[in-house]
Amino acid sequence: MSTSALDNRNGVLWLDGEFVPWRDARLHVLTHGLHYGGSVFEGERVYEGRVFKLTEHTQRLHESAWELGYQIPFSLEELNEATLEVVHRQGISNGYVRPVAWRGSEHISVSSRGTSAHVAIAAWEWPHVFSVDAKTRGIRLCTSRWRRPSPESAPVRAKAASLYNICTLARDAADAAGFDDALLLDYRGYVAEATGANLFLVSGETLYTPTADCFLAGITRKAVLDLAGELGIQAIERHILPDELSGFDECFLTGTAYEIQPVRSIDESEYRVGKTTTAVMDAYSETVHSPYSQAT
Ligand SMILES: Cc1ncc(COP(=O)(O)O)c(C=O)c1O
Numbered sequence: 001m002s003t004s005a006l007d008n009r010n011g012v013l014w015l016d017g018e019f020v021p022w023r024d025a026r027l028h029v030l031t032h033g034l035h036y037g038g039s040v041f042e043g044e045r046v047y048e049g050r051v052f053k054l055t056e057h058t059q060r061l062h063e064s065a066w067e068l069g070y071q072i073p074f075s076l077e078e079l080n081e082a083t084l085e086v087v088h089r090q091g092i093s094n095g096y097v098r099p100v101a102w103r104g105s106e107h108i109s110v111s112s113r114g115t116s117a118h119v120a121i122a123a124w125e126w127p128h129v130f131s132v133d134a135k136t137r138g139i140r141l142c143t144s145r146w147r148r149p150s151p152e153s154a155p156v157r158a159k160a161a162s163l164y165n166i167c168t169l170a171r172d173a174a175d176a177a178g179f180d181d182a183l184l185l186d187y188r189g190y191v192a193e194a195t196g197a198n199l200f201l202v203s204g205e206t207l208y209t210p211t212a213d214c215f216l217a218g219i220t221r222k223a224v225l226d227l228a229g230e231l232g233i234q235a236i237e238r239h240i241l242p243d244e245l246s247g248f249d250e251c252f253l254t255g256t257a258y259e260i261q262p263v264r265s266i267d268e269s270e271y272r273v274g275k276t277t278t279a280v281m282d283a284y285s286e287t288v289h290s291p292y293s294q295a296t
Contacts (some may be wrong), residue, residue, distance in 0.1 A: 092125060189242070199252075
């Protein structure tokens with residue numbers, strides 16, 4: 001086993017109200033959440049020991065579980081406190097937090113009735129999703145054959161593990177074809193998002209982002225829309241067709257893990273890392289590092 005594997009690290013994580021040694025946080029193979037996908041999670045970033053938008057993430061974890069029909073047995077305050085304590089005990093000043101909730105192993109019927117709800121929170125150092133020079137050069141995306149499903153087919157508002165099957169398939173295909181990430185369209189054929197981030201396009205000095213009506217409306221996406229307002233940059237949410245992609249000047253992805261990630265190309269369409277993208281990147285960086293913007 002690799003010493004960097006995520007199940008083989010030192011320290012502690014939080015599991016159902018207790019701090020447990022990292023390597024002891026194990027599940028039974030007959031866990032309902034493992035078989036039927038009843039797991040929801042969050043990804044949070046730590047900057048200088050503070051968790052950016054902690055309450056928004058904890059709230060979304062609660063809402064995601066609710067969308068899947070269960071209630072997390074810990075309050076927002078309890079989870080926030082546990083998160084900060086995990087970060088502190090692990091000595092993380094800049095890193096990542098992964099809260100996850102799932103249904104337990106009482107039975108293996110497809111019905112979830114009678115299953116218990118569980119939560120764990122782990123934190124570790126994790127500097128960048130892509131290489132450091134990807135921030136200046138931009139990454140290359142290809143359009144996936146996989147699509148984001150309709151709200152009638154899946155709990156699209158939840159950050160649910162089951163929805164990440166599509167993302168993993170899309171990302172693996174993009175990797176195999178030599179791209180950095182994939183762009184997914186939605187079930188109607190509109191431009192949706194990347195495998196772990198939302199998409200912004202720039203035309204002139206105006207931002208455009210797809211209407212988030214069937215995929216995750218990211219917390220970073222919202223932060224960028226707020227920042228655009230502060231910077232006096234017009235931002236428009238609307239449906240975007242793939243045929244329009246070649247008409248934009250700049251493109252970037254937003255997400256907790258990706259932060260603001262410039263895109264160099266989507267298939268044949270090319271973009272520059274221009275002044276609007278750079279202004280948003282700088283403003284976002286200033287925001288996440290500011291102790292005053294962490295209060296939620
Ligand atoms: C599929 C997907 N879309 C969008 C996002 C961006 O969400 P956020 O900004 O809340 O991290 C993420 C990351 O969590 C994601 O996994």
